[in-house]
Amino acid sequence: MLTHRKVTTVVIGAGNRGKNYASYALQFPHLFQVVAVAEPRKHARERIQIAHTLSEERCFTGWESLAEEPKLADCAIIATQDQQHVQPAVALAKKGYHILLEKPMAVTEEDCRSIYEACREAGVMLAVCHVLRYHPPAKKLKELIDSGVIGEVVNINHTEPVGFWHFAHSFVRGNWGNKKRSTFSLMAKCCHDVDLIAYWMGNKKCVRLSSFGSLHHFRNEKKPKGAGSHCLQCSVEATCPYSAKKIYLDPAPPEPRWPMSVVCDIEDAPEGYLQKLKNALETGPYGKCVYDTDNDVCDNQVVNFEFSDGATATLTMVAFTQHTCSRKTEVYGSLGQLVWDESKGHIIQHYDFLSRESKIHQCEESLRAPPNWGHGGADFFLIEAFVKAVATNDKEYIISGPSVSLETHLLTFAAEHARLSGSVVRLDKDPRWIV
Structure with a gap:
């Protein structure tokens, strides 16, 4: 069992992600304690208050009033919405709080740099929630690459299959469907994946990149003939794979669980949860036709990277997949190749060119994560590492620290710039993309 001093935290933003990380305190109360929450939504704030036994004085309607208090x-x-990261992160860093920051850091290059500089100047730790760096298969892949078993890495081919219904939920109807309200989909969904590619490539610098992508399908002109504006009143709903009825009501959940909890997370409605969920679908954004929203983010995109030694990598993000976020990675080296296919479990396949033999590497660390933690247990390993870093004052536990996180966010911004401008971006020639 882990042992170190108890670490205390405040929670800014009590949505799914904030509640998720805070739950570490419920499972390991001798290691971690939530002492305050800031959240404008009353029911979400009260959920944290009840779960963590907080007094009214420690429940704030916004981060600003919490920040006015002495350090708590x-x-x-x-874990606020993407566009609301920079102000609380900068303010609380200046007050001496170590920061666990949901990804993306922020939605502009300037704001990302502001967070980085504020934490550096205050001497506090910053851990951006690139949870996949803590995912056992991703770490095992890194371990195998660094061991030299496939020689020099020549190419990485990485795919993020978002999932057809997940994309409709999050990036058409949901919080990340419109760039003005959030950010572009490569940043919202795949700053994880850009970061992974940089992680696996080690100390190599990306020197050039290009990108192509579009909003191909979820557009008004592709709306089926006869379709209505809301799925629950649509005459062609039965023929649509993106139907809100299919996604959220088949089968009908007795209580909130993701993704239904995003649509409606009020558990104690007098009319019952199912009726409350149906009401939300009838009147809210998650029940709208996917061809009839204000979404404007790419549903498919590719990014091509060239590194300082001539190695290359490709990232593909695509909405239209059977599997949801079951990433697949192929690493091609001079002496062999490695394959990670998340849909097949937590294993890495290694093929050796010299012996012409294959070997399966198991990720035993996966067994250590308690059940029901997100990203295949990676959320657990991230919060565990962050809490340990704070408890011991040792930032080495954090493998998604400020400098590397800023660098991979700048790579993601550069990729979107390349897509929009139709150009090849020379990262080594422009200070805009350099940490």
């Missing part, structure tokens, strides 16, 4: 804890979990 060792660290802060910041």
Whole structure:
């Protein structure tokens, strides 16, 4: 069992992600304690209050009023919406809080740099939630690459299959469907994946990149003939794979669980949860026709990277997949290749060119994560590492630290710039993309 001093935290933003990280305190109360919450939504704030036994004085309607108080804890979990990261992160860093920051860091290059500089100047730790760096298969892949078993890495081919219904939920109807309200989909969904490619490539610098992508399908002109504006009143709903009725009501959930909890997370409605969920679908954005929203983000995109030694990588993000976020990675080296296919479990396949033999590497660390933690247990390993870093004052536990996180966010911004401009971006020639 882990042992170190108890770390205290405040939670800024009590949505799914904030509640998720805060739950570490419920499972390991001797290691971690939530002492305050800031959340404008009353029911979400009260959920944290009840779960963590907080007094009214420690429940704030916004981060600003919390920040006016004397420092209340060792660290802060910041899990607000993407465009609301920079102000609380900068303010709380200046007050001496170590920061666990949900990805993306922020939605502009300037704001990402502001967070980075504020944490550096305050001497506090910053862990951006690139949870996949803590995912056992991703770590095993890194371990195998660094061992030299496939020689020099020549190419990485990485795919993020978002999932047909997941994309409709999050990036058409949901919080990340419109760039003005959030950010572009490569940043919202795949800053994880850009970061992974940089992680696996080690100390190599990306020197050039290009990108292509579009909003191919979820557009008004592709709306089926006779379709209505809301799925529950649509005459062609039965023929649509993106139907809200199919996604959220088949089968009907007795209580909130993701993704239904995003549509409606009020558990104690007098009319019952199912009726409350149906009401939300009838009147809210998650029940709208996917061809009839204000979404404007790419549903498919590719990014091509060239590194300082001539190695290359390709990232593909695509909405239209059977599997949901079951990433697949192929690493091609001079002496062999490695394959990670998340849909097949937590294993890495290694093929050796010299012996012409294959070997399966198991990711035993996966067994250590308690059940029901997101991203295949990676969320657990991230919060565990962050809490340990704060408890021991040792930032080496954090493998998604400020400098590397800023660098991979700048790579993601550069990729979107390349897509929009139709150009090849020379990262080594422009200070805009350099940490």
